[in-house]
Amino acid sequence: MTDKDKNRALGFETRAIHAGSHPEPVTGARNTPIFQTTSYVFEDVDHAADLFNLQTFGFLYSRITNPTVAVLEERIANLEGGRAAVCAASGHAAQFLAFFTLLEPGDEFVASRNLYGGSVTQFGHSFKRLGWNCHFVDPLEPENFRRALTPKCKAIFLEGLANPGGIVVDMEPVAEIAHEAGIPLIVDNTMASPYLCRPIEWGADLVIHSTTKFLSGHGTSMGGAVVESGRFDWAQNDKFPSLTQPDPAYHGLTFHETFGDFGFTMKARSVALRDFGPALSPMNAFLTITGIETLPLRMERHVANAEKITRFLEGHPAVAWVSYAGLESSPYRQLARKYLAKGAGSVFTFGLKGGFEAGVKVVESVNLFSHLANVGDTRSLIIHPASTTHRQLDKDQQVASGAGPDVIRLSIGLESADDLIDDLDLALNHAAA
């Protein structure tokens, strides 16, 4: 009776295709149907009451749960090695659900300063208006997180493989620092995807995704997810009343006590998602589920292409530096070996000897690279962060987050690597001319 559950031994590739997705029981439809419906007929008044009260499992309204979205939630939870997940309309919405479930007005958290620029703005400006205060720290020294902790801090947040700069954060000691303080470590795993890194294995308690990127993988669908490890004891102290005290928004239900190791997810769904409404559409969930089925194959090729292209760039006379943790020259190579054994992703930055003006020329001269604000597409993408994704930051913040004026960010897609190299070579030579 204590045999190891045989399902746990299934491989990542198998789970990427099957987790959460069973044949539809009524019709036998093999692929996950797009349940394009707002609402679900109750069996009777008592069933409706049970659903509203969370006394039974089931579908009520697609702002809270939807059968297509639920397949995606279970699949992401499974691939991350977590207990449960809740999806949202975007990665930003997922971050909001996570922090709304953790923080009270006046609470604080510590975050790495090496984050996607939109997260720096969300944490530093918009969250402040809700009374949530973020302390940013340089993540390269784990003790910086400990030094910034205050008694009001309720979480530590970081990107393991940071956007945009090819930086890898040593998350294992940061998890220990968080746990010594009785608070969870939240890791944004968007840039690595669970194929390359599973933060829960290194001590993370919550994992955030913008599923818009590598998980959906084809540049079709916005989406986000929060994954709960199921291992954090929310009742170990009095820091998380939203989970451990009776909730007036739910007739006095206590989420941690009632739902145990998926209490956080139930609370994020039943209160934050219900009351603020950033639900993921069933169509986007369907496209993301389909994307995840090929995640292992795509990530292998993304990494192989990125490794070829970064080696090419490193040898190019017009290039000043390349920041990619997969390169032997990277100061993050050892950390990448630890956390990203299958590869350091395909998003990285490089600088041009010609500085800002050369950078602008390259962005405007490439033909196969698309100039746009996204990463993790089948297509290769190029952007100048200082003028786009990181433009809301001041110059010091831009430099601190690896998005200085001379920096170009690439997201390497799945085209023929030689074609991408030729395209970059022409543009670099043009810019240097």
Place this chain on the structure above:
Amino acid sequence: MNDRHGKPLHYADDHLRAILGRVRTIAMVGASPKWIRPSNFVMKYLLGKGYRVIPVNPAAAGQEILGQRAYGHLNEVPGPLDMVDIFRASDAAGAIVDEVISLAPEKSISVVWMQLGVRDDAAARRAEAASLIAVMDRCPKIEYGRLFGELSWCGVNTGIISAKRPVMHP
């Protein structure tokens, strides 16, 4: 759920599926008459799945909980019973397990189940030595939902992977 009381517990899916498929009558020790309490949630869910659930709670003896007559003590519950579900703190579980062991032959009890967060390894070993099946730190509602498909509806990683067409239980 967690391993703060000892090494992590593993119960095979087929084992739990067999228990929940075989058991029909459950005595729930610690069932609350308050509708917002977890025990009341679990009792209501299990009743809805066709189990007979008999509440045991001295404070509610003689009253009805969810339409079922409540008994003050386990030994007053008329048999036969298949399973006793212990909805009490871990430090109260051992004595209840011992009572289950002594009542098991008379009431044909075959399973003693301790709720999510309830764990007493020594008591479980005593139950197993008395040929009872013991389950600790699990919720029969959550496990029923996990094994028969409903828990997937709210984003929980059930660990159940199969390309067979599922049969939905009532």
